[in-house]
Every structure is written in structure tokens, then in C-alpha cells.
Amino acid sequence: MPSDSEIARAVRPVPVAELARDRLGAPAGAVIPQGVDKAKLALPWLELLPENPGARLVLVTAMTPTSRGEGKTGTAIGLADALSRRGRRAMVCLREPSMGPVFGMKGGASGSGRAQLLPREDINLHFTGDFHAVATAHNLLAAMLDNHLYRGNALGLESVSWRRVLDLNDRALRSVLTGAEAGPGQPQRLSGFDIAAASEVMAILALAQSWEDLTRRVGAIVVGRTRSGKPVRATDLKAAGAMAALLRDALQPNLVQTLEHTPALVHAGPFANIAHGCSSVVATRAALRLAEYVVTEAGFGADLGAEKFVDIKCRQSGLRPDAAVVVATLSALKHHGGAENLGAADCAALERGMGNLLRHVGIVRDLLGLPCVVCLNRFAEDADRELDLARRLLAGSGVEGLVSEHWARGGAGAEDLARWVEAVPRGAAARGVYPADAALAHQLETISRRVYGAAGITLEARAREEIARLEAEGCGALPVCVAKTQYSFTTDPSVRGAPEGHMIRIRDVRLSAGAGFVVALAGDIPTMPGLPARPRAEAIALAPDGRITGLD
Numbered sequence: 001m002p003s004d005s006e007i008a009r010a011v012r013p014v015p016v017a018e019l020a021r022d023r024l025g026a027p028a029g030a031v032i033p034q035g036v037d038k039a040k041l042a043l044p045w046l047e048l049l050p051e052n053p054g055a056r057l058v059l060v061t062a063m064t065p066t067s068r069g070e071g072k073t074g075t076a077i078g079l080a081d082a083l084s085r086r087g088r089r090a091m092v093c094l095r096e097p098s099m100g101p102v103f104g105m106k107g108g109a110s111g112s113g114r115a116q117l118l119p120r121e122d123i124n125l126h127f128t129g130d131f132h133a134v135a136t137a138h139n140l141l142a143a144m145l146d147n148h149l150y151r152g153n154a155l156g157l158e159s160v161s162w163r164r165v166l167d168l169n170d171r172a173l174r175s176v177l178t179g180a181e182a183g184p185g186q187p188q189r190l191s192g193f194d195i196a197a198a199s200e201v202m203a204i205l206a207l208a209q210s211w212e213d214l215t216r217r218v219g220a221i222v223v224g225r226t227r228s229g230k231p232v233r234a235t236d237l238k239a240a241g242a243m244a245a246l247l248r249d250a251l252q253p254n255l256v257q258t259l260e261h262t263p264a265l266v267h268a269g270p271f272a273n274i275a276h277g278c279s280s281v282v283a284t285r286a287a288l289r290l291a292e293y294v295v296t297e298a299g300f301g302a303d304l305g306a307e308k309f310v311d312i313k314c315r316q317s318g319l320r321p322d323a324a325v326v327v328a329t330l331s332a333l334k335h336h337g338g339a340e341n342l343g344a345a346d347c348a349a350l351e352r353g354m355g356n357l358l359r360h361v362g363i364v365r366d367l368l369g370l371p372c373v374v375c376l377n378r379f380a381e382d383a384d385r386e387l388d389l390a391r392r393l394l395a396g397s398g399v400e401g402l403v404s405e406h407w408a409r410g411g412a413g414a415e416d417l418a419r420w421v422e423a424v425p426r427g428a429a430a431r432g433v434y435p436a437d438a439a440l441a442h443q444l445e446t447i448s449r450r451v452y453g454a455a456g457i458t459l460e461a462r463a464r465e466e467i468a469r470l471e472a473e474g475c476g477a478l479p480v481c482v483a484k485t486q487y488s489f490t491t492d493p494s495v496r497g498a499p500e501g502h503m504i505r506i507r508d509v510r511l512s513a514g515a516g517f518v519v520a521l522a523g524d525i526p527t528m529p530g531l532p533a534r535p536r537a538e539a540i541a542l543a544p545d546g547r548i549t550g551l552d
Contacts, residue, residue, distance in 0.1 A: 030045035037119045058295045060079070076297045079417050083422075096254070137246040155236055173528060281313065301360055311479050480520050483521045
């Protein structure tokens with residue numbers, strides 16, 4: 001089987017201006033080329049597009065992931081290609097990859113096999129510079145904050161909560177001492193770095209709906225508090241205008257294509273384990289005006305990505321998905337059934353691991369109220385008898401399971417999924433896990449019990465204090481974004497399957513006022529990941545002919 005890079009190099013992309021003209025009806029002035037094969041779509045043109053009430057939004061989520069990845073991105077791409085093959089106007093909306101995972105454990109995040117995006121190397125590395133814009137705007141605010149302190153601290157800041165960001169995994173920067181050359185007005189302070197995908201600025205980019213909304217949101221960012229406890233915001237530091245200027249072009253969605261030339265909008269990149277994990281509202285809304293079917297994904301499993309998609313993204317934007325696809329693999333089922341050798345046939349482990357998948361189905365179907373199907377994402381080593389067993393077990397639980405071969409066959413291998421999507425009746429009434437006006441502690445209890453299968457939560461002292469303060473300030477009903485390991489329903493990444501009765505430990509709570517939610521840090525989840533023992537960066541290289549290798 002050829003590598004992902006070899007498959008991608010064998011396909012000649014359609015020039016992006018032609019793709020935009022022929023598939024989207026975009027006039028020349030609406031396309032801002034970023035080279036030959038990628039472009040930004042002009043926000044003023046997108047805002048003038050008429051609504052398309054017949055368009056359908058399909059959410060791709062998954063069971064609890066393993067380090068191998070279950071292929072949500074590839075499934076979303078393959079499904080969009082399959083719909084295109086069937087004569088539907090389809091688009092796919094995905095997040096931009098962070099270079100942290102690209103150089104760390106995960107590698108490239110633009111699909112795999114014959115369900116990929118082009119240009120894959122650009123998308124996985126610098127792309128159109130959106131991540132750089134986010135990090136620069138974020139760090140500009142940090143610099144202006146420290147300059148304010150140096151110039152006399154007229155606002156009376158006593159505690160500072162705004163850290164810096166970097167789009168790389170670097171555990172050495174989790175905790176840093178700033179102000180090494182301390183002097184009058186510039187005291188030393190313990191701070192640190194988060195990864196750019198966890199920045200509130202990234203969340204704002206994904207949720208803002210216009211340049212005006214973007215400016216308002218970045219201005220609302222809280223950077224610290226005065227001695228009396230009053231929040232100090234980016235507007236108080238007069239930083240909002242410059243930050244919005246840096247983010248102006250970043251808010252315009254990026255247009256690329258699949259191997260089969262289906263248009264793809266790849267925009268914004270918040271992580272789902274430490275942020276809300278969805279591509280941008282701007283891109284999703286644009287696609288729904290330009291296509292009949294829009295396929296999007298939410299990061300990691302349904303417990304993290306799908307819950308936040310509905311409770312945060314949909315509540316803020318008014319978007320509503322019509323159906324959901326829950327992605328599973330034989331290796332993930334066996335992993336959650338306790339198997340160690342995931343390549344070996346092990347029907348007993350597969351059956352034991354089915355509980356994990358069925359809980360995710362329950363989250364999507366029973367809690368969020370979405371029609372759903374399980375996509376058994378097939379890879380070359382998968383045995384027919386194990387796939388048949390998985391389908392029988394799903395059927396016995398009242399769930400339809402469809403084997404998809406988009407990895408090996410592209411859109412042709414996902415046509416069963418496409419037919420299922422086409423057959424889903426319109427009018428799904430997606431609902432949140434908790435009431436829109438629920439208090440923060442109640443939200444955390446509800447998510448922990450109904451989504452994670454926990455017995456409840458334990459609030460550490462700092463978390464209790466922050467919740468009480470936020471409720472006193474009128475922020476107690478903002479939706480909560482739980483930052484938790486993606487590898488387990490618990491806060492312990494080593495616990496597999498579908499455990500019940502555990503406790504979710506909330507160690508801290510942070511207000512993201514501009515993003516419009518509150519982040520709850522559960523367990524020991526870091527907001528700056530570290531590199532693994534053998535980072536993927538070791539395999540990435542530049543060939544003499546200019547090709548980038550090792551991103552497979």
C-alpha cells in the first residue's frame with residue numbers, strides 16, 4: 001500500500017480559483033489566493049450569501065480514541081466525497097492542525113489513505129498563518145499587560161491570569177518565571193505557556209461571527225484582577241483593536257480540496273480535550289449557504305467533542321446538526337476490551353470493548369437527541385469476521401453499524417454512509433446535556449454523571465472559590481468547557497472501557513469571557529502538552545527536491 005504522501009502526490013489538485021468558481025460559484029473578488037492550491041474566502045462575500053434552509057449538517061464524532069487515532073477526519077472527508085459522487089453538493093468543514101501534535105505523537109492531521117486533503121504538507125505545517133496570528137495576538141496582549149505593570153500599574157492589577165502561548169509541545173514552558181531582570185514596576189512572576197490551540201484567542205476565532213464580533217470578544221478577555229477583585233480586560237489595556245487587526249485575515253475561512261476535489265473549509269483549531277474542539281462558526285455557516293450537505297467533525301470522542309459542539313458551539317451560533325456519525329475501529333474496540341496486541345484477532349476483547357462504543361452512541365442519540373449511525377472504519381489489516389461480529393453486536397443493541405472503506409477506496413468506499421445520511425429525516429431536535437441557565441456546579445455534575453458515567457465531582461478549593469466568584473459576578477450560567485484526558489471517561493488516561501461510579505476531580509476553573517464559556521480543568525490535564533519519547537519530528541525531513549517527507 002503506498003504511503004499517504006505518495007497517494008497525495010499522485011493527485012493533481014484543481015487550481016483553487018477554479019474550484020471556488022466552478023463548485024462554489026465564487027466570483028474572483030471573493031477568493032484571496034494563498035498560492036495555487038489554497039485560498040481564503042472573503043468575509044464580506046460570505047456575509048452576503050443567502051441562507052439555504054434545505055442544507056443539512058452532519059457531525060462526525062467517535063468512541064474514546066487510542067493513540068493510533070480512529071480516523072474521524074478521514075471519515076468526514078470520505079463521507080463528503082461519497083456525497084459528491086452521488087451528485088450532491090457537499091462540503092467538509094474541519095479544524096486546522098496544530099504543529100504540536102504534528103511534531104509530537106499524532107503526526108499529520110489532514111486525513112489518510114484515499115480520504116485526504118490537499119495540499120497536505122501546507123495544511124499540517126504553516127498553512128495560511130492563522131495559528132501564527134492567534135499566537136501573536138495572544139502574546140501581544142501579554143506584552144501589553146507586562147508593559148502596563150512596568151509603567152506604573154495604573155489599573156491596580158494584583159493577580160495576573162493571562163499566560164503566553166506557543167504552537168508546539170514544550171513541557172519545559174509549563175511553568176516559567178517572568179521578569180528575570182526584576183526592577184521597580186516589573187516584579188518577578190510565576191507564569192507559563194499554553195499551547196496555541198488552547199488559547200482563548202483560538203476559541204474566539206472559532207466562535208466569532210464577524211469582524212465586529214471578533215473585536216468585541218477579544219476586548220472581553222479577562223487578563224487578571226485588581227486588589228478589590230475587579231476583572232481587568234483587554235479593552236482596559238487598549239489592546240483589543242491591535243489584536244483584532246492581527247486576526248482580521250485569520251477570521252476568513254481557508255478553502256482547500258479533498259483528493260476527489262470536494263471543497264473543504266479548514267479553519268480554526270481549538271483542541272477538544274482542553275478547549276471546545278470544533279472548526280469555526282464562520283466556516284460552518286458559509287458551507288451551509290454554499291452546499292446541500294456539510295460534514296464537520298468534533299474532536300476526540302462524543303464525551304468531549306460532540307457534547308461541546310452542541311452545548312457550546314450550537315448554543316452560541318444557532319447551528320443545529322441533522323445527524324451524527326460515530327466512528328469506531330476494531331483496534332479501538334479491542335483496546336477498550338483489554339487487549340494488548342491490537343493487530344491480533346481477539347473477538348472476546350472486541351465484545352468487551354463494545355461497552356465504550358455504546359456509551360458514545362448513547363451520548364449522541366439519547367442525550368443530544370441526534371439520529372446516529374456507527375461507522376466501522378475499515379483498515380487493510382481488519383478481518384471480515386471481526387467486522388461482522390461488531391455489526392452483529394451493534395444490531396443486538398439497536399444500533400446500525402456500517403463498514404466504510406474510504407481509507408482504501410475514497411468516496412466510493414463510503415457510499416453506504418452517504419445513503420444513510422441522505423435517508424435521515426430532517427428536523428432533528430438537538431438538545432444540550434444541561435439546561436441553558438444551569439449553574440456551573442450543576443453543569444459539571446450533570447456532564448460528569450450523564451456523559452462520563454461518574455458518581456459525581458470533587459471540587460478542589462481553588463475551583464470552589466472561582467465558581468463562587470464567577471457566580472457572584474453573573475457568569476455562573478456560562479456553558480462549561482471541561483478540559484479532561486481524551487483517553488478515558490475518567491480523569492485517568494489508563495482506564496479503558498466504560499467505567500462507572502468514579503469521581504471527576506475539578507482542580508481549577510478559568511473564565512474565558514471572550515469565548516463565552518468557563519474552562520474546568522479536570523484531573524491532571526496539562527494545557528501545554530509534552531513531546532513523547534520518540535516525537536514524530538524525528539522522522540520529518542526536507543528532501544533535496546524540496547519535498548517534505550515524514551508527515552505520514
